[in-house]
Amino acid sequence: MEAESSAAGAAAGAAAAAADEGFTVAPLEVVYCGVCSLPPEYCEFGATVKKCTDWLESNHPRLHQNLYSSEALESKMGTMSLEAQQKAEKDLAKKQQKEELRQEREAAKKKSSVIIIKRVERTKRKYVTVVSGIEAFELVYKTVAKEFGKKFACGSSVTKNAAGGEEITVQGDLSDEILEELVDKYGIEEDNIRQVEESKKKGGGG
Amino acid sequence: MFKKPVSSSGKTKIKSSVQRNIRQKICEQFPLLEPVIDDVLPKKAQLDLIKAPEKISLYALDNQVLFFQHHNDAIMPHLRVVHKYPQCFPTVQVDRGAIRFILGGAQLMCPGLTSPGAKLPPPEGNLPEGTVVAINAEGKEHACMIGVLKMSTEDIKKLNKGNGVENCHYLGDGLWKMDSE
Numbered sequence: 001m002e003a004e005s006s007a008a009g010a011a012a013g014a015a016a017a018a019a020d021e022g023f024t025v026a027p028l029e030v031v032y033c034g035v036c037s038l039p040p041e042y043c044e045f046g047a048t049v050k051k052c053t054d055w056l057e058s059n060h061p062r063l064h065q066n067l068y069s070s071e072a073l074e075s076k077m078g079t080m081s082l083e084a085q086q087k088a089e090k091d092l093a094k095k096q097q098k099e100e101l102r103q104e105r106e107a108a109k110k111k112s113s114v115i116i117i118k119r120v121e122r123t124k125r126k127y128v129t130v131v132s133g134i135e136a137f138e139l140v141y142k143t144v145a146k147e148f149g150k151k152f153a154c155g156s157s158v159t160k161n162a163a164g165g166e167e168i169t170v171q172g173d174l175s176d177e178i179l180e181e182l183v184d185k186y187g188i189e190e191d192n193i194r195q196v197e198e199s200k201k202k203g204g205g206g
Numbered sequence: 207m208f209k210k211p212v213s214s215s216g217k218t219k220i221k222s223s224v225q226r227n228i229r230q231k232i233c234e235q236f237p238l239l240e241p242v243i244d245d246v247l248p249k250k251a252q253l254d255l256i257k258a259p260e261k262i263s264l265y266a267l268d269n270q271v272l273f274f275q276h277h278n279d280a281i282m283p284h285l286r287v288v289h290k291y292p293q294c295f296p297t298v299q300v301d302r303g304a305i306r307f308i309l310g311g312a313q314l315m316c317p318g319l320t321s322p323g324a325k326l327p328p329p330e331g332n333l334p335e336g337t338v339v340a341i342n343a344e345g346k347e348h349a350c351m352i353g354v355l356k357m358s359t360e361d362i363k364k365l366n367k368g369n370g371v372e373n374c375h376y377l378g379d380g381l382w383k384m385d386s387e
Contacts (some may be wrong), residue, residue, distance in 0.1 A: 027245060027290035030348065037349045038377045045309050046378070084303045091306065197318065 005017060031060055041067060045092070047099030080170045111192075115182065117175045129174045132167035137188055141166045144186075148174075151181060207262065207276065207373075209311050217256040217266065224294045225253050228265060232281055232296035235338065239294040246272065246287060264381070272289035278301065278337050280354065284372055285382060288349045296333055297349065298359065299342040300369070308351050309378055314341065314371035316362045326359045333359045339371065349374040351365065 030039060035055045036046040040063055040163060043052035056064040113136035120128050141158045145168045149156030155171040170178065175195050182188045220228070229247055233240045247253070247267070254265040258356045261277040288295055299313065301323030308314065317328055323344035327333060335358050341351035353371035355362075362370045375381055 027242070028292065030286070030289040036378070037383065041346050041348065042309065042350060042377055045306050088303065090308055160287070 004179070031063060034059065040064075043154060047095045049092075049096065075128065113137070113192065115188065115193045116196055117178055117193060118198055119173060119175050120198050127173035129170045129172065129178060130167050131170065132161065132165065134168075134182075135166075137186070137192075139186060141168060145169060145170075147185075152177060207260075208375060208382075211380045212258045212264075212384045214258055214384075216262070217254045220253040220255050228253070228273075228281070235281060236283070236295055238296075239314060242291055242294060246291070261331045271384070274375070274381065276374075280336070281353050282338050283340075284351060285377060288352065291340060292340070292342075292349065293322070295340040295349075296327070296337055297342050297361065298327070298333075298341045299323075299344060302344045302351075305343045305346075305350060306344040308341065308343075308376050310327060311373060311376060311379060313373050314351070314353060316366045316368060319362055319370050320366050329360060331359075335361075339373075339387065341371065342344050 009108070015184055032038065033040050033043050033052050033055060035051045036043060036048050038046060038058050040052070040060070043049060043056070046052065053064070055069060100191070113133060115131065115133040118130040118132070120130055124126055131144075131148075134141065145156045145158045148154075148168060148170050152170065152172065152174055154174070157169055158166055159169045161167050179190070179193055179195060183190055210331065228283055229243065229249075231304050232247070233287055239246065251267055254266045254269075256266055256271070258274075260266055263275050264271045265273040265275070265281075270286070271284050272287055273281050273283055283295065284365075298319060300308070300318045301321045303321075303323075304318035308320075318324060325342075333339065333355055335355050337355045339353055340349040341353055351371075351373055352375040353373050356369050357365065358373055
């Protein structure tokens with residue numbers, strides 16, 4: 001036990017020495033948490049503490065030891081009053097719970113939302129393909145439209161639809177190709193994509 | 207300033223003459239940064255200007271925001287820059303209790319700067335009102351906030367009441383997240 005704590009102390013000393021040397025020109029290399037993107041020492045204030053600690057342990061075990069050894073935990077309570085500590089803890093727990101709920105909801109939403117690929121007839125035998133609903137999968141319309149244009153060598157733009165939302169209009173009948181692209185490149189499950197056809201004279205033609 | 211996610215409306219390249227101006231301004235504002243300015247902002251590099259809402263301009267290099275500025279106010283560094291060159295910016299320290307409020311985007315109140323865990327520069331190193339400061343936290347190695355002093359550090363010690371530092375950029379805000387994506 002004692003050996004362990006002294007090792008941690010030595011590591012902390014080394015870190016301090018490194019910080020002193022940082023006064024010269026060399027920039028400090030800072031590790032950022034892969035989960036919440038903050039420097040790891042601030043993970044504890046975020047809503048994903050559990051995930052952050054796991055990530056740190058597997059990616060930067062030494063840092064993890066520095067930050068989360070029992071000695072470190074004790075010393076960092078520092079000057080805060082007991083009352084303030086309790087309040088902070090309570091708030092944090094609440095925040096974490098909220099975050100968990102939010103993530104669950106998001107996952108559920110992702111599962112249930114659908115991307116619609118619509119083939120729309122322009123003139124006889126000419127089509128455009130309209131893609132909508134990709135925002136639920138954290139994709140940005142503008143960039144995806146550009147990618148489509150590049151990939152399929154055709155006109156591709158973001159347009160506003162009647163409901164006020166956005167959609168991508170790709171010139172040409174490309175619904176199958178787009179489906180494939182969405183699955184391969186953007187990793188969207190095929191179950192979440194629906195292909196629809198829309199003829200101009202709905203009902204009237206048939 | 208960046209409580210909401212930043213929605214940028216495209217970026218443009220900055221003219222080299224304007225770039226020189228910015229560089230000079232940064233050097234004036236942060237004299238400590240001058241020795242390393244070539245590493246932060248290489249002379250030949252092409253800076254990009256990203257316009258954000260509410261007259262905020264972001265100065266980016268290789269898609270990474272390095273500095274930002276509101277209208278014509280003081281230029282402020284991105285926290286990543288401060289993390290890399292912590293000694294190059296004037297710094298104050300807050301106590302542990304204040305951290306969670308800062309990360310929530312709150313303004314920094316004086317008591318958080320004067321309590322036992324906090325650190326202000328000594329009287330001879332008084333920082334005047336309006337200085338851009340990096341905010342460190344008790345027991346932490348890296349800064350967690352960039353702010354503008356609402357009153358001089360001596361006044362903070364004297365008055366010990368009210369808003370001490372305006373929170374301009376903090377860990378986990380819109381600007382921070384914009385970059386890490």
